[in-house]
Amino acid sequence: MLPENTAPDIFRQRLLIEGYWTVDVDGETVKQFLLDLAAELGLRTYGTPIVFSPGSGMGSGENAGFDAFVPLIDSGISGYFWSSQKFLSVVLYTCKGFEAEKAVAFTKEYFQLDGKVVSFSF
Numbered sequence: 001m002l003p004e005n006t007a008p009d010i011f012r013q014r015l016l017i018e019g020y021w022t023v024d025v026d027g028e029t030v031k032q033f034l035l036d037l038a039a040e041l042g043l044r045t046y047g048t049p050i051v052f053s054p055g056s057g058m059g060s061g062e063n064a065g066f067d068a069f070v071p072l073i074d075s076g077i078s079g080y081f082w083s084s085q086k087f088l089s090v091v092l093y094t095c096k097g098f099e100a101e102k103a104v105a106f107t108k109e110y111f112q113l114d115g116k117v118v119s120f121s122f
Contacts (some may be wrong), residue, residue, distance in 0.1 A: 012075075015092045015100045016120045021111035023080060027051045027066060033110055034070040037090075040106045041098040044073040058087055072096075088113075 023029075034049040049070040065083040069076055074096035080089045088111060092103060104119045 009019075011095055011097070013092075013094050013097055013100075013102055014122050015098075016122075017088075017090045017092075017104055017107050017117070018112035018119075019088060019108070019111070019117035020115055021086050021088060023112050025066075025083070025086070025111070027053055029067045030068045030079060030081060034068060034079065036110065037077060037092075037106055038070060038072060039104065041092075041103055043077075043094060043096065043098060045070050047071045047072055080103045 001121050025033055031049045034106045037043065038045050047070070049068055050069040051066055053066050054064070063082060066079070066081040068079045068081070072094060075094045078091045078093075082088070089108075090107060094100070100119065104117065107113065
């Protein structure tokens with residue numbers, strides 16, 4: 001449940017997608033996903049996706065993976081990818097409308113998500 005809309009005059013659409021992938025994922029896969037997802041939804045990027053992967057010894061092994069972001073003309077897409085669990089959590093935050101179902105379907109297909117996929121629009 002969301003709190004009261006504190007800025008009703010500003011359009012915002014947010015979508016969270018989570019699930020377990022079954023394909024090989026590396027930094028280039030994550031980068032290309034962000035670009036392809038934006039294109040699929042008709043959202044315009046204005047910069048190259050940034051993908052971070054902390055080196056060994058930083059943080060705990062079970063949380064190793066990738067943190068990524070691509071800026072959009074109308075906000076951005078963030079992704080968090082746990083390599084050992086093969087789990088992803090993607091957040092789209094835009095000031096332009098998009099088809100949430102299309103974003104979920106694209107993500108499911110791109111990563112061949114297995115089992116339960118959770119999505120939440122707010």
